[in-house]
Amino acid sequence: MQTIVIAGGGAGGLELATRLGDTLGKSGRARIILVDRSPAHFWKPLLHTVASGKLDPQAHQIDYSAQAAEHGFHFVCGEVEGVDRARAVLQVGPRRAADGSEMQPARAIPYDRLVLAFGAVTNFYGTAGAADHALTLDHVQDAERFRQRFIAACMQASSRPAYTAVNIVIIGGGATGVELAAELSHAVRELARYRVHSLDPDSDVRVRLVERGDRLLPQLNPRLSRRAARHLRSLGVEVCTGSSVARVEADAVHDSDGNCYPSDITLWAAGVEAPRICVRLGLSLNRIRQVVVTPSLQTIDDPRIFALGDCSSHVCPVKGAALPPRAQVAHQQAMFLADLLARERPGELPHFRYRDYGSLVSLGPFAAVGSLAAATGREVLVGGWMARVLYRLMYRKHVLALHGFARMAVQTLAHWIGDKVTPPVRLH
Ligand SMILES: Cc1cc2nc3c(=O)[nH]c(=O)nc-3n(C[C@H](O)[C@H](O)[C@H](O)COP(=O)(O)OP(=O)(O)OC[C@H]3O[C@@H](n4cnc5c(N)ncnc54)[C@H](O)[C@@H]3O)c2cc1C
Structure with missing residues (x-):
C-alpha cells in the first residue's frame, strides 16, 4: 500500500487530505498522512476578523485529529524540518507543549509521494525595522496579538488625562490591508458603544492605510479600487497611496518621500513569500522561494514530490504569469491533485488548468x-x-x-x- 504524505494542512492541504482520506484512505487503497505544526486548522482569509475582535477563532478552528478520524487519514503534529529525498523520508521535529516541553519526539515519515502545502509568510522585502516593529497576519496567534494590542492601545489612550489619538498604520493596500482597515473602523465604533474606552471613534482613533502604488487593490479593476477607497474614507480611514515605506520604527512609519506617520500599532500586509523550510528541500525555487512545479504540479527536480497553493509557483500557460497566492488557487489545485493521486494506472499526467471565478x-x-x-x-x-x-x-x-x-x-x-x-x- 502506498503512502501519500501531505506537508501543511491549510486551505489546500487539509482539503486534499480529506478528499484522499475519503477516496483512498477509508478503502485501504493508500495510507494518507497529513503533517502540520499546529493541532488545529484555521482558514486564513478570516484572520482580519480575528484581528479586529469580531470573530472568535475557537469557534471556527478544525481539530486535525478529529478530521483525520472522520475522513480516513492520519495526522502527525510537528514542524517539518526537512526532506531526505534519497531515502524518501519527511523529517518532522518534536511536538512541544505550550511551555516548550517535548510531548512527542522528532519523527521520520517515509513516503511514496509527498505533497508540499506549506502556504506563505509575510515578505518584508528587507525594509528597515519592519520585521522588528510591524505585526503580521500569518497565523491565528498573530491576529490575536494584534487584537490584544489594539484593545490595549484604545484603553490606555482613553485613560490618559489628555487624550492622544491612537494611530494604527496598515502597510499594503491589497485585500488584507483593505479588509482589516474596514473591520477596525467598525470595531472602534462598537468598542465606543460598549464604553470600553472613552475615545471619540471619529477623531481619536486614526487608521491609515499606506499603499506604494497609485491605487488600492491593484489586482482588481480600477473602478473597484476607487469604490473601495471611497468606502474606506467614508469610514474615516486615511488612504495614503503612492507612499513607499522606507523604514519602520517602534512608534512611526517613514516613507521614501520623507513623510512620517506616527504609529502605536503597525501592521505589514504588503506581500508574501514561501516559508524558509522550502530552501532546505533542495528543490528549484523562484525568487520568493516558491517551489517551481510542472503543469501537473510535480516539482521539476523530483517526480515523487508535488507542491500546491502559496508555496508553489505554477505559471498559467494562457496568461504566462504565475498564479496568485489565493485560497481559490489552493482549493482548485487540491481537487486536481486528489484526482491525480487517486489514478490507478501510471501514464501521462493531466495538466492543471486554473479557472479564475x-x-x-x-x-x-x-x-x-x-x-x-x-x-x-x-x-x-x-x-x-x-x-x-x-x-x-x-x-x-x-x-x-x-x-x-x-x-x-x-x-x-x-x-x-x-x-x-x-x-x-x-x-x-
Ligand atoms: C489575512 C489574509 C487574508 C486573506 N484573504 C484571502 C481572500 O479573501 N481570498 C483568497 O482567495 N485568499 C485570501 N488569502 C490567501 C489565502 O489564505 C491563501 O492563498 C491560502 O490559505 C493558501 O493555502 P495553502 O494551503 O497554500 O496554505 P495555508 O492555508 O497558508 O496553509 C499552510 C499550512 O502549512 C502549515 N505549515 C507551514 N510550514 C510548516 C512546517 N514547516 N511544518 C508543518 N506545517 C507547516 C501551516 O501551519 C498551515 O496550516 C488571505 C491570506 C491572509 C493571510
Whole structure:
C-alpha cells in the first residue's frame, strides 16, 4: 500500500487530505498522512476578523485529529524540518507543549509521494525595522496579538488625562490591508458603544492605510479600487497611496518621500513569500522561494514530490504569469491533485488548468466589492450586499469541502446564532 504524505494542512492541504482520506484512505487503497505544526486548522482569509475582535477563532478552528478520524487519514503534529529525498523520508521535529516541553519526539515519515502545502509568510522585502516593529497576519496567534494590542492601545489612550489619538498604520493596500482597515473602523465604533474606552471613534482613533502604488487593490479593476477607497474614507480611514515605506520604527512609519506617520500599532500586509523550510528541500525555487512545479504540479527536480497553493509557483500557460497566492488557487489545485493521486494506472499526467471565478474583498460587516468571471469570459463588477453574500459563501465553500453539506449547513446556523448572542467585538 502506498503512502501519500501531505506537508501543511491549510486551505489546500487539509482539503486534499480529506478528499484522499475519503477516496483512498477509508478503502485501504493508500495510507494518507497529513503533517502540520499546529493541532488545529484555521482558514486564513478570516484572520482580519480575528484581528479586529469580531470573530472568535475557537469557534471556527478544525481539530486535525478529529478530521483525520472522520475522513480516513492520519495526522502527525510537528514542524517539518526537512526532506531526505534519497531515502524518501519527511523529517518532522518534536511536538512541544505550550511551555516548550517535548510531548512527542522528532519523527521520520517515509513516503511514496509527498505533497508540499506549506502556504506563505509575510515578505518584508528587507525594509528597515519592519520585521522588528510591524505585526503580521500569518497565523491565528498573530491576529490575536494584534487584537490584544489594539484593545490595549484604545484603553490606555482613553485613560490618559489628555487624550492622544491612537494611530494604527496598515502597510499594503491589497485585500488584507483593505479588509482589516474596514473591520477596525467598525470595531472602534462598537468598542465606543460598549464604553470600553472613552475615545471619540471619529477623531481619536486614526487608521491609515499606506499603499506604494497609485491605487488600492491593484489586482482588481480600477473602478473597484476607487469604490473601495471611497468606502474606506467614508469610514474615516486615511488612504495614503503612492507612499513607499522606507523604514519602520517602534512608534512611526517613514516613507521614501520623507513623510512620517506616527504609529502605536503597525501592521505589514504588503506581500508574501514561501516559508524558509522550502530552501532546505533542495528543490528549484523562484525568487520568493516558491517551489517551481510542472503543469501537473510535480516539482521539476523530483517526480515523487508535488507542491500546491502559496508555496508553489505554477505559471498559467494562457496568461504566462504565475498564479496568485489565493485560497481559490489552493482549493482548485487540491481537487486536481486528489484526482491525480487517486489514478490507478501510471501514464501521462493531466495538466492543471486554473479557472479564475473572480475576486471579492470585504469592506466590513455590510459591504464588499469584487468582480466575477461570467461564462462569456467578461468581468462583472459586484458591490454592496450581493458582494457581501458572495464573499461569505467563499468560506462556506471551504467548510463544504471539508465537512459535506449537512454539517456545513448546521455549522452555518450555529455561527449565525453565535453572532446574535455574543458581543460584536471580543475583549478577552
Ligand atoms: C489575512 C489574509 C487574508 C486573506 N484573504 C484571502 C481572500 O479573501 N481570498 C483568497 O482567495 N485568499 C485570501 N488569502 C490567501 C489565502 O489564505 C491563501 O492563498 C491560502 O490559505 C493558501 O493555502 P495553502 O494551503 O497554500 O496554505 P495555508 O492555508 O497558508 O496553509 C499552510 C499550512 O502549512 C502549515 N505549515 C507551514 N510550514 C510548516 C512546517 N514547516 N511544518 C508543518 N506545517 C507547516 C501551516 O501551519 C498551515 O496550516 C488571505 C491570506 C491572509 C493571510
